[in-house]
Every structure is written in C-alpha cells, then in structure tokens.
Amino acid sequence: MHDQVIDPAGHDAPGPACGRPDELRVPLPSPAEITTLGAARAAIDGLDAALAVLLERRAAVAAVVQRLKPVGGFAGRDPGREREIVAAMAERAPSLGPERLARIMAAVIEAGLDAAESP
C-alpha cells in the first residue's frame, strides 16, 4: 500500500519518517488501493501520526508569532490572516473546500493560541 515507515520513537505503530529532527517525510496512502478495514485504519494511524507532529510544530511556531506581534494571543487574533491561510489550504485541498477548512483551522488556531497561553 505504501512505503516502509520508520517510527522515530522506535515503536511498532505506524508513524512519520523523520530522517532528521527538522524533516518529516510521510508516505501518502492511495485510498483506491485500500481494500480492508485493517489496512484503512493502519493508513489513518500513519496519517494521524504525521498530523500530530505537524500540529505540535505548528503550535510552537504560532507561539513564536505571538511573542513577535505587538499584541499576541487571543487578543491579537487576526481574522484576515486566518482567511488567507484557509484560502491557500483550499487550493491544496479542494475536496474539503474553504468552509470545512475554515472550521478545521479555527480549531487548530485556537488550540495553538491556547497552548501558547497555558503551556
């Protein structure tokens, strides 16, 4: 279904391949090639492992932005910037579309701001 995956923590569970601490390589499973429930769940577990790494790193970078902006945190929330982010993501994920991505990214952004304020 997809390439061998190397778990950086050395566990058996599927995980993103991290060749270096600053690099993440993820095999993208092909939905059309998945034919069993177990394979589908294994594919989701691999994707979720990569998402977790990306979400944690995104929150850490968003926390840097909060320290650099004149007004950070929830008080400095920037709806225009958030719309730009969603529009750019909608180009890469057209099947999700801007409305669903806006909901997803609102949750991601709020969780990141929350983590920055209460680490």
Ligand SMILES: C=C(O[C@@H]1C=C(C(=O)O)C=C[C@H]1O)C(=O)O
């Ligand atoms: C990171 C920023 O601060 C907030 C958080 C954002 C994010 O997590 O992407 C985007 C806009 C702001 O609401 C920013 O202004 O760029």
